[in-house]
Amino acid sequence: MSRHDFGKEVDVKVNRRTFIKGCTMAAAAMGLSETMVPKMVEAAASDQRPPVVWLHFQECTGCTESLLRGSHPDIARLILDIISLDYHETVMAAAGHQAEKSLHDTINKYQGKFICVVEGGIPTKDGGIYCKIAGKTAMDILAEVAPKAAAIIAIGSCASFGGIQAADPNPTGAVGVKDLVKGTPIINVPGCPPNPICFLGTVLHYLTFGRLPRTDQLGRPLFAYGRKTHDQCERRAHFDEGRFAQQFGDKGHLEGYCLYKVGCKGPGTFSNCPAVRFNDVGTWPVSVGHGCIGCTEPAFWDTMSPFYERLPGVNIPGGDGIVKEAGSAGKKILGVTAAAVGIHAAVGIGKRIIGGKDSTPEDQE
DSSP states (O other): OOSEETTEEOOOOOOHHHHHHHHHHHHHHHTOOGGGHHHHHHHHTOSOOOEEEEEEOBSOSHHHHHHHTOOSSOHHHHHHHHSEEEEETTTOSOOHHHHHHHHHHHHHHTTTTOEEEEESBEEOGGGGTTSEETTEEHHHHHHHHGGGOSEEEEEHHHHHHOGGGGSTTOTTOEEOGGGTOOSSOEEEEOSSSOOHHHHHHHHHHHHHHSSOOOBOTTSOBHHHHSSBHHHHOTTHHHHHTTOBOSSTTSHHHHTTOBOGGGTOOGGGOBOOTTTSOGGGOOOOGGGGTOOOOOTTSTTHHHHSOSTTSOOSSOEETTTTEEOOOBTBTHHHHHHHHHHHHHHHHTTTTOOOSSOOOOOOGGGOO
16 A cells, blocks of 8 residues: 555554664665665655555565565565555555556656566566456556656566466466566566565665665676575585485484485575575575475576476585486576576676666675
8 A cells, every 4th residue: 555545644654663673684684784774774764755656467466475474573564664655456445447547647747756566477478468457468557657667676586587477388478577678777586475675675775875786687686696595505514514315204304404405406596595584484495394496596487397306517515426417307407507607607797777886885785
C-alpha cells in the first residue's frame, strides 16, 4: 500500500531504534563502514521518499512474501517507511479501475523520478498473451512503464532471468526484464526468493548515493553476489578436509559434513546466503542439511538440475581429484560454472549502472 492510499493515511512508521538497526544491517551487508550508517539513515529518513511502482508478472509472489515476513527489524515496514509504494497489486487496498488509475497517475506525475520494481518473468510468445492485467499484456505494461522510470529493480530470478517459466521448453517464451528493456538502468536481485536484505541494501544505496550499486556482468549487486556461496559456507572446512555426506541421512550428513557429493551447487553459485540469513531466522538450506540449488544463477532450473547430482569441474580434496562429469546435466552445468567463474574473475572492475564516476571511499562495497 502507499502511504496515502487514496486519501487515507496509512501508519507505517517504525521506531528509530528499529530504523537504525535496519540501516546498519544493510550497511554491513554492503560492506560499508559504520561511518556510512548516519548518511544512510539521513537519506532514508528524508521526506523526499521516491515513489515506487511494483509490477507483478509471471511469478508466485514469493519475493513479496519473503519481504513481508521480514522481522527484527521489520523489513517490510522499514521499506514502506522509506519509499512511497504507490502501486503493488498484492498489498494495495485498491483494485480494478482504482488500481490502474494509481499506476497511471504515478508514472505520469513522477516520470523519470520513480523506481520500478518488477517481480516475475515476462512471456513473449504469441504476442505475450500468457500474462495479462487490465486487458494489457505484461510486455505492453513493461513497455509503457519502463521508459518513464528512473531505474528498475528486477527482484527474484524470474524477473532477472526468466525463472522457472523460462525453463526448457519455455512454452510461453518467458524472459527477464533485461531482455526487453533498453535505455533504463536495471539491476538484478535474483534468488528464489532473494534475501530481503539484498533488496533493502539496493534501495538504501540508491537513496544514499543517488545511483544503483556496482554490479557484476549479470547485473547483480556485488555486495550480495560478488562471492561464491561455497567460499562463505560454514561447511567449507569439511570440504577442505575431504569430509563429505555421501547420501542423505548417513553419518556424515548427520554430523554436518560438506554436501557437495549429494548435489550442493555452492561451488558454482554466487550469493551471500551463508553470510546474511533470511529474516533473522539464523538458518539457510545448507545449514539444515539441504544443498544449495544455485537459484541466483541464470537458467538454474535447467543448468543446475538434477539437483542431487554433483557439480562437475570441482577439485575435491582427499584424493578424489577433479570431477569431470556429473551425469546427464554435467556438460550444461560445467559450461555455466565456467562462464560464471570468467565473469567474476573481472568482478573487481565492476560497472556503474547509474552515473559513470570512479568509486569513492564511501561507495566501496
